[in-house]
Amino acid sequence: MAVTGRKPKDGPKRNRVAAVHDWITVVDQPYDGERPKLPRARRVEWTDRELGRQSEMQPLQSLTAKWWDRIASMPHCVLWSDADWQYAVTTALVADAVFAGDVRLAGELRQRERVLGTTLDARRDLRIRYVPLDDEPAEDEPAEAGKATAPQNVTRLSERRARLTSDAP
Numbered sequence: 278m279a280v281t282g283r284k285p286k287d288g289p290k291r292n293r294v295a296a297v298h299d300w301i302t303v304v305d306q307p308y309d310g311e312r313p314k315l316p317r318a319r320r321v322e323w324t325d326r327e328l329g330r331q332s333e334m335q336p337l338q339s340l341t342a343k344w345w346d347r348i349a350s351m352p353h354c355v356l357w358s359d360a361d362w363q364y365a366v367t368t369a370l371v372a373d374a375v376f377a378g379d380v381r382l383a384g385e386l387r388q389r390e391r392v393l394g395t396t397l398d399a400r401r402d403l404r405i406r407y408v409p410l411d412d413e414p415a416e417d418e419p420a421e422a423g424k425a426t427a428p429q430n431v432t433r434l435s436e437r438r439a440r441l442t443s444d445a446p
Contacts, residue, residue, distance in 0.1 A: 284402055293445055298404055301356065305407035308354035308410050311363050315345050319370050341373040364391060 282298060318334040325331050328374050348354075348365060357365070368389040391399045400406070 299407045301353075302402045302406050303353045303355065306410060307350040308352055309350070309392050310355065312349045312354070313366055315342070315366065315369055319373055321374075337369075337373050337430050338376040340376045341369060344376075345369050345374050348393060348395065351394065352407055353400070356405075364389075368393060368414050401423070 298315050315337060318336045320332055321335050322330065322364040332388050348369070368386070371382050371389060394400045394405055395405050
């Protein structure tokens with residue numbers, strides 16, 4: 278899911294080479310398509326001095342279910358393949374371990390959430406942009422990611438100069 282290359286920067290383009298990856302435009306509405314279900318429990322392993330290696334199945338935390346609902350309804354989930362969904366399920370199990378108190382996995386969870394694009398900053402790194410439903414480009418016109426349009430109430434600089442210099446003595 279990660280895109281190679283530097284992070285995109287705002288402002289004028291200074292290089293003469295075409296961008297390798299353009300922005301991916303996704304309609305900003307919650308994903309309600311098909312998604313895998315979370316398992317009901319996860320295996321927890323530990324080592325006991327007397328008994329040796331032990332394991333048991335623990336039910337998932339309620340916070341994990343809420344986390345999964347938020348992750349699985351992100352608008353850009355429409356782009357995900359089966360492998361991406363499997364990665365998300367595995368990340369849910371890591372999140373459950375963190376929510377259960379295993380803070381050693383917090384860094385892993387942070388990196389995995391970044392790959393999933395959970396925050397605005399992570400989506401910028403992945404070059405994913407949400408657009409409102411009414412701003413979606415028509416099928417016959419190409420989506421131009423970096424093209425900026427001037428607002429209607431902006432005065433042209435040449436017109437302003439002409440007004441200012443016409444009153445001069």
